[in-house]
Amino acid sequence: MKTRLTKQLKTTVAAISIGASVLLPLPAAAFDFPEPGDFASGSKAWAENCARCHNIRPANELRDDQWLTTVFHMRVRAGLTGQEARDILTFLQTSNVALVQEPVRPDDAPASTLSGKEIYQQTCIACHGADGKGAFAGVPDFTDPQGRLSKSDEELLKNVQNGFQSPGSPMAMPPRGGNSALTGGDLQKVIKYLHSEFGS
Amino acid sequence: MKQTLMKLKPLALALCVASLPLPAYSADNLDSLRNTVETLKKQLEQVQKQLDEQDKATVTRADLEEVRKEAASANEWKSPNTLVHMAGYADVGYAKTEGEDGSFGVGGFSPIFHFQYRDLVMLESELEFEVEDDGETSVALEYLTIDFFLNDYVTLVAGKFLSPIGQFRQNLHPSWINKIVSAPPGFGHDGAAPTSELGAQLRGGFPLGGMRTNFAVYAGNGPELNSETEDQVEFELEGVRAEGFGTDADEELVYGGRFGLLPIPSLEIGVSGVTGKATVTELEDESGLPELVLDEEKRDYRVYGADFNFSYRSLGVRGEYVKTRVGSANTGITASGSATWESWYTQAAYKFLPTKWEGVVRYTDFDSAVDAQDVQQWAFGVNYLFTSNFMAKFTYELNDGENGSPVDDNRFLTQLAYGF
Numbered sequence: 001m002k003t004r005l006t007k008q009l010k011t012t013v014a015a016i017s018i019g020a021s022v023l024l025p026l027p028a029a030a031f032d033f034p035e036p037g038d039f040a041s042g043s044k045a046w047a048e049n050c051a052r053c054h055n056i057r058p059a060n061e062l063r064d065d066q067w068l069t070t071v072f073h074m075r076v077r078a079g080l081t082g083q084e085a086r087d088i089l090t091f092l093q094t095s096n097v098a099l100v101q102e103p104v105r106p107d108d109a110p111a112s113t114l115s116g117k118e119i120y121q122q123t124c125i126a127c128h129g130a131d132g133k134g135a136f137a138g139v140p141d142f143t144d145p146q147g148r149l150s151k152s153d154e155e156l157l158k159n160v161q162n163g164f165q166s167p168g169s170p171m172a173m174p175p176r177g178g179n180s181a182l183t184g185g186d187l188q189k190v191i192k193y194l195h196s197e198f199g200s
Numbered sequence: 201m202k203q204t205l206m207k208l209k210p211l212a213l214a215l216c217v218a219s220l221p222l223p224a225y226s227a228d229n230l231d232s233l234r235n236t237v238e239t240l241k242k243q244l245e246q247v248q249k250q251l252d253e254q255d256k257a258t259v260t261r262a263d264l265e266e267v268r269k270e271a272a273s274a275n276e277w278k279s280p281n282t283l284v285h286m287a288g289y290a291d292v293g294y295a296k297t298e299g300e301d302g303s304f305g306v307g308g309f310s311p312i313f314h315f316q317y318r319d320l321v322m323l324e325s326e327l328e329f330e331v332e333d334d335g336e337t338s339v340a341l342e343y344l345t346i347d348f349f350l351n352d353y354v355t356l357v358a359g360k361f362l363s364p365i366g367q368f369r370q371n372l373h374p375s376w377i378n379k380i381v382s383a384p385p386g387f388g389h390d391g392a393a394p395t396s397e398l399g400a401q402l403r404g405g406f407p408l409g410g411m412r413t414n415f416a417v418y419a420g421n422g423p424e425l426n427s428e429t430e431d432q433v434e435f436e437l438e439g440v441r442a443e444g445f446g447t448d449a450d451e452e453l454v455y456g457g458r459f460g461l462l463p464i465p466s467l468e469i470g471v472s473g474v475t476g477k478a479t480v481t482e483l484e485d486e487s488g489l490p491e492l493v494l495d496e497e498k499r500d501y502r503v504y505g506a507d508f509n510f511s512y513r514s515l516g517v518r519g520e521y522v523k524t525r526v527g528s529a530n531t532g533i534t535a536s537g538s539a540t541w542e543s544w545y546t547q548a549a550y551k552f553l554p555t556k557w558e559g560v561v562r563y564t565d566f567d568s569a570v571d572a573q574d575v576q577q578w579a580f581g582v583n584y585l586f587t588s589n590f591m592a593k594f595t596y597e598l599n600d601g602e603n604g605s606p607v608d609d610n611r612f613l614t615q616l617a618y619g620f
Contacts, residue, residue, distance in 0.1 A: 031279050032279060033281075033318045033319045034318075034319040048465035048466075049465075051511060051516075052468060052509055052511060053367075053371045053372060053377060053509075054376070054377040054619075055377075055585065055588035055589065056588055057588055057589060058588065061589075065283050065285070066285050068283060068316070069283050069284075069285040069287075069314040069316050069322070070285065070287065070314075072314075072316060072319070072322050072347075072349075073287075073314055073322065073324060075349075075355070076322075076324075076347050076355050076357060076403055077370070077371060078371075078405075078414065079403060079404060079405035079413070079414020079415065079416075079460060080405055080414075081352050081353055081404070081405050081406060081407070082319075082349070082351070082352030082353070083352055084405075134513070136513065137513045137514040137551055137553055138553055138554070166554075167554040168553040168554030168555070168556075170588050
């Protein structure tokens with residue numbers, strides 16, 4: 001049911017558009033709503049749900065406040081539970097950081113008590129998959145002998161520490177996989193685990 | 201500057217003294233010298249005052265730090281309770297139908313407004329602007345709903361909403377999401393699938409054992425029907441307009457919904473249904489101009505649907521079936537038999553990673569109550585994804601309809617689509 005635009009309607013539409021655009025440049029901020037979700041569960045829910053209908057949008061495409069409204073819109077559209085929406089929002093708001101291209105700096109912080117396998121299962125598994133082949137298109141296949149694990153450990157460490165976007169991947173891996181609590185020692189444990197579990 | 205003047209003070213005095221002749225000074229000379237010194241003192245005091253005032257007006261580092269602290273503590277603009285976000289999509293394209301000249305067109309500009317108050321409620325609305333063949337701009341309210349988040353599993357959605365029957369209308373029709381330039385026959389306006397509804401629905405999702413589910417149930421005003429006649433004696437149902445009417449012409453609500461099940465994360469299976477009443481409100485005669493008709497007999501209205509969606513890495517396969525049945529009417533101006541509209545499609549899409557190319561093929565079979573609208577269509581598409589939300593699409597449709605009907609002609613379509 002379409003309507004020809006009358007002068008009055010044009011004015012109304014213009015007023016709505018201008019009003020909205022004035023309010024658009026809201027700076028990113030830490031909101032006190034909704035309650036924080038779980039990063040790892042969020043990355044899994046994001047990988048499993050969003051690509052069902054559309055191409056995956058990179059996390060750094062939107063600001064925190066824009067992700068908030070977008071995820072709540074998608075909660076209604078995709079039939080997500082409130083917890084799934086909060087988890088996905090936490091994952092996206094944590095991951096929408098710019099990649100840094102810096103050499104690996106010495107990281108003197110002691111490694112956590114977690115093993116490389118435990119760290120992988122908590123932080124990396126949602127995108128890279130339990131089998132290391134990648135949970136969705138564009139994620140590198142760790143089991144490929146000529147693939148990502150054929151690179152030097154120094155380069156792998158740099159990519160994990162600073163973040164990295166593979167060619168063809170819908171989004172970049174955020175610095176430290178999005179888990180800022182991981183130390184340099186933790187990252188080295190993960191790389192060691194990748195070689196032992198998926199390397200040829 | 202202040203320090204420089206302070207240094208100049210004794211120097212000025214010394215110069216004054218030095219400028220005097222060496223012989224003993226007379227009383228007059230001493231008075232003159234005293235006056236000069238007094239004048240200089242007054243001038244220096246004035247300069248001193250001006251400098252003090254200047255110091256008061258100048259921002260220091262300490263002042264700046266104070267302002268920074270104050271700004272950091274002003275959180276009301278950083279974390280408001282109300283958020284506003286404009287999303288949406290737009291597309292432009294070129295179409296060439298077999299035997300006709302091609303032409304450029306604006307597919308549409310569809311801004312989507314989100315207004316959200318905390319995690320309690322969201323107002324969302326999509327407008328649709330289009331450029332008509334005569335150059336005029338038309339506008340439609342695609343949807344406008346208030347979404348009230350009742351709890352983690354249920355949201356109340358009230359207003360004009362996209363029909364939750366099937367998948368295409370509610371989730372796949374935006375040009376940056378639809379992988380083929382055109383909609384599958386029967387899933388556009390006046391097809392087999394309802395497009396919009398005005399009413400209230402409950403939507404949400406919940407886990408079921410190790411599986412996931414999603415659901416939508418609604419009550420709405422329902423559709424209105426078109427009838428046609430060539431001789432004012434025999435009448436036929438010509439179309440179902442399920443586009444969200446602001447009044448209920450038959451005075452009976454329709455009830456419907458969809459239930460989706462995800463036995464595994466990569467597979468979704470859905471079933472849909474609608475039941476209610478509908479009545480004819482438009483009659484098209486031999487002149488081709490529709491006229492309004494009132495108080496026609498209520499007819500049974502039923503819709504059945506099923507859909508599936510499977511994805512594995514770069515491959516996406518989906519399909520959908522929908523059938524709309526309108527019952528007969530024995531009384532009234534437009535009394536006629538029942539009619540059905542039925543359509544199904546299957547689509548496969550594959551991304552050739554790591555390149556930005558994507559291939560798509562879709563088959564649709566649309567069986568309308570009006571034979572001239574029946575069509576079997578193969579659509580082949582090649583897309584180039586500049587980014588995940590901006591793409592160029594190239595589609596060739598092989599259409600097999602009734603001989604001589606417009607839907608029998610093959611078409612080439614290309615489109616630039618941008619989602620924002």
